[in-house]
Amino acid sequence: MGTCNTLDVLKQCFEEVVPTTDKRTTIAPLSFVVCLVYTYLGDSKTFSLEAIRRGMTSHLKTRMSRSAFWERLARKRLQTLLGGVVAKLMGSLTASASIGDQLLGRLGVSSIELVDSSSITLWDGAKQAYPGTRTTAGIKWHLALDVLSGAMTWWRLTPTATHDRKCFPEMASLQGKLVIFDLGYWDYGLLVAIEKAGGFFLSRLKSTAVIRITAVVQGLSKKYIGQDLLALPLSGQSNRIIEVLIEKVHKGQVLRCRVIGFWHPAEGGYHWYITNLTAAAYLMYPLYRLRWQIELVFKACKNSLNANQITSNHPHIIQSLLLAS
Numbered sequence: 001m002g003t004c005n006t007l008d009v010l011k012q013c014f015e016e017v018v019p020t021t022d023k024r025t026t027i028a029p030l031s032f033v034v035c036l037v038y039t040y041l042g043d044s045k046t047f048s049l050e051a052i053r054r055g056m057t058s059h060l061k062t063r064m065s066r067s068a069f070w071e072r073l074a075r076k077r078l079q080t081l082l083g084g085v086v087a088k089l090m091g092s093l094t095a096s097a098s099i100g101d102q103l104l105g106r107l108g109v110s111s112i113e114l115v116d117s118s119s120i121t122l123w124d125g126a127k128q129a130y131p132g133t134r135t136t137a138g139i140k141w142h143l144a145l146d147v148l149s150g151a152m153t154w155w156r157l158t159p160t161a162t163h164d165r166k167c168f169p170e171m172a173s174l175q176g177k178l179v180i181f182d183l184g185y186w187d188y189g190l191l192v193a194i195e196k197a198g199g200f201f202l203s204r205l206k207s208t209a210v211i212r213i214t215a216v217v218q219g220l221s222k223k224y225i226g227q228d229l230l231a232l233p234l235s236g237q238s239n240r241i242i243e244v245l246i247e248k249v250h251k252g253q254v255l256r257c258r259v260i261g262f263w264h265p266a267e268g269g270y271h272w273y274i275t276n277l278t279a280a281a282y283l284m285y286p287l288y289r290l291r292w293q294i295e296l297v298f299k300a301c302k303n304s305l306n307a308n309q310i311t312s313n314h315p316h317i318i319q320s321l322l323l324a325s
Contacts, residue, residue: 007059010034017084025072027062032072033081033324035059040305040325047309049073049317073317082323090152100148107279107287109200110176113153114291115168115185117142118298119160120322125313130159139310139318142167144179145294157319165190174199178277180291188250195255195276202288205230205272211259217243218281219261229259234270239263242270243281260284301325 018030035056053069122137132138138160154169164184175198186206194201211229219242242261261270301307307325
């Protein structure tokens with residue numbers, strides 16, 4: 001698709017959200033946003049605000065000074081417009097998805113969502129607004145992805161120092177959904193909250209968790225009922241799936257769910273998964289592996305859409321550039 005055709009398609013996608021005219025500016029908001037997003041459609045390794053400005057003036061054939069360009073990038077209004085575009089596209093993707101009904105029916109859920117985050121290193125000058133952890137400054141992109149439609153159903157941008165557990169989709173939005181997440185979100189309170197909201201969860205089990213067995217479903221002798229699952233000597237169990245029921249009291253709330261173990265030959269031990277799904281135990285491992293799809297989204301945005309090349313210290317510009325990506 002040529003440049004002109006691509007810009008026309010982007011305009012059609014964005015015109016319901018972004019104003020097409022503005023008497024205060026030579027370049028209309030719609031044209032500005034479309035050209036900003038267009039600069040991310042490539043694998044350029046040289047990415048800077050000046051490169052964006054030059055590309056924009058080239059496509060629009062309109063002169064724009066560095067100061068005028070920087071001023072428009074730094075406005076909160078641009079960040080708001082880009083957020084609106086993202087929300088519009090999220091809704092469009094969700095509405096067009098109609099696959100996977102057989103899988104969802106088998107699991108007894110309305111959708112499967114992956115929740116994870118990815119950090120992007122920023123220039124040191126951004127540390128006041130976006131303090132980092134392993135780096136001086138960084139921004140973290142929190143994301144919920146519908147695995148069947150590919151739609152981004154929820155997102156937040158926070159400093160890298162923000163713990164994953166403190167940034168999670170609203171519980172009310174999770175009713176009927178299966179949420180898959182990694183150990184970065186491990187917390188009994190989260191599991192209780194998801195179940196209380198009518199949702200379903202699937203996560204790896206933290207190696208330091210104390211899990212008392214209340215019943216054995218398969219793969220283990222019933223003599224172990226009442227004992228701590230992760231303290232059992234299970235080195236010779238490599239040919240079977242282990243499934244037990246557990247009960248955990250957390251701040252007065254009782255969590256009753258399943259813990260399922262799959263042998264990992266390379267590590268010579270079990271990988272444990274905790275869930276409140278009622279579907280067959282053997283499905284839990286392949287289901288959890290779907291989580292890799294969200295990692296591919298992060299990788300694609302960083303490698304192909306320049307999401308990891310934020311060349312500014314200004315908070316509004318940082319968020320706008322990441323939203324454009």
